[in-house]
Amino acid sequence: MHSVGRMYAQIVLFDGFDPLDVVAPFEVLAAGGALSGGGLDVRLVSAEGPRRVVSGTLGLALEASAGLDPELPGYVVVPGASGPIEGDPDVVDTIPVLLARVGETALPGLVGTAMSRPDVTVATVCGGSLALAMAGLLEGRTAVTHVRGLDVLDATGVTVVEARVVDDGDLISAGGVTSGLDLGLYLVERSFGPRVAHAVEQLFQYERRGTVWRAAGVLPVPA
Amino acid sequence: MSTADAPGTGVAGTWSLTIATPIGRLPVTLVLGYESGVLTGAATGRDETVPLTDIAAVAEPGGVRLTWRQVISRPMRLNLSFDVLVSGAAMAGYSRAGRLPRSAVTGVRGQ
Numbered sequence: 392m393h394s395v396g397r398m399y400a401q402i403v404l405f406d407g408f409d410p411l412d413v414v415a416p417f418e419v420l421a422a423g424g425a426l427s428g429g430g431l432d433v434r435l436v437s438a439e440g441p442r443r444v445v446s447g448t449l450g451l452a453l454e455a456s457a458g459l460d461p462e463l464p465g466y467v468v469v470p471g472a473s474g475p476i477e478g479d480p481d482v483v484d485t486i487p488v489l490l491a492r493v494g495e496t497a498l499p500g501l502v503g504t505a506m507s508r509p510d511v512t513v514a515t516v517c518g519g520s521l522a523l524a525m526a527g528l529l530e531g532r533t534a535v536t537h538v539r540g541l542d543v544l545d546a547t548g549v550t551v552v553e554a555r556v557v558d559d560g561d562l563i564s565a566g567g568v569t570s571g572l573d574l575g576l577y578l579v580e581r582s583f584g585p586r587v588a589h590a591v592e593q594l595f596q597y598e599r600r601g602t603v604w605r606a607a608g609v610l611p612v613p614a
Numbered sequence: 615m616s617t618a619d620a621p622g623t624g625v626a627g628t629w630s631l632t633i634a635t636p637i638g639r640l641p642v643t644l645v646l647g648y649e650s651g652v653l654t655g656a657a658t659g660r661d662e663t664v665p666l667t668d669i670a671a672v673a674e675p676g677g678v679r680l681t682w683r684q685v686i687s688r689p690m691r692l693n694l695s696f697d698v699l700v701s702g703a704a705m706a707g708y709s710r711a712g713r714l715p716r717s718a719v720t721g722v723r724g725q
Contacts (some may be wrong), residue, residue, distance in 0.1 A: 480638040485636075487636040488638065491689060527690075542714045543711070543712070543714060546636075546692050546711035547712075
């Protein structure tokens with residue numbers, strides 16, 4: 392199905408997704424792929440196959456061109472949801488409710504398969520990590536999510552690190568909404584090196600924010 | 615872990631609880647009993663039954679303070695810790711999911 396050595400970035404759409412969580416990494420990865428000379432096939436996918444998927448913001452819809460294929464080497468990017476944060480979850484479709492609903496779809500199973508493959512890295516933006524954690528996929532992992540969701544993420548058994556981007560090996564998570572830009576730039580740098588990432592920064596007139604956290608080097612002593 | 619002391623003995627049996635989670639209220643059936651004099655229990659929610667851990671029952675004025683932990687994966691993965699006061703056929707207190715603010719828990723004896 393895919394040619395040898397080809398890398399894919401599959402960005403997942405689900406009902407109620409946050410548009411910027413999707414579009415920010417989509418644009419950055421698309422630019423990185425182009426500036427690397429065509430090294431990355433970037434596509435929007437859904438767990439259910441090709442379909443029109445309605446976001447959680449004013450009905451804005453995007454088109455998934457294919458189903459998520461967990462066997463494709465490269466990246467699977469899971470966005471968060473857009474909706475009210477406050478409210479009685481029995482009455483209002485709050486963001487945690489929308490994210491938990493993702494757990495009822497085929498997505499956790501597909502992402503679980505992707506995580507088990509050595510040539511696939513799963514990346515999340517905003518509440519994407521929370522959706523996977525609620526589905527029980529991030530047990531004992533280290534990750535970040537939107538600042539408003541950190542406590543819930545902690546309650547799911549994830550070790551929370553408050554960084555813009557957290558690199559936990561085959562799981563790379565980013566914080567709230569705009570951190571999808573930083574995630575995209577980090578993935579571009581990981582795949583193609585700093586020159587291509589820098590060229591994307593120049594094109595987008597945006598410089599990556601913050602240090603990407605990894606469990607490497609010296610453990611800081613208490614200040 | 616509590617032993618079969620007098621205050622703990624009063625909590626054994628079946629309890630119907632309602633616990634609040636970030637995605638809504640969850641009905642849970644709690645079964646508490648003794649195995650070799652040690653208080654044990656299990657909680658049955660939607661689609662799963664999970665064991666209770668770190669169970670402790672301590673006599674207090676007005677009832678028995680019962681605390682325990684449980685790890686649920688349905689409807690979502692959550693670490694929950696409970697702290698309730700049992701008086702007769704009712705219990706009331708709170709549960710906490712990780713660092714989230716605590717939420718009220720109420721329970722009555724029976725299915």
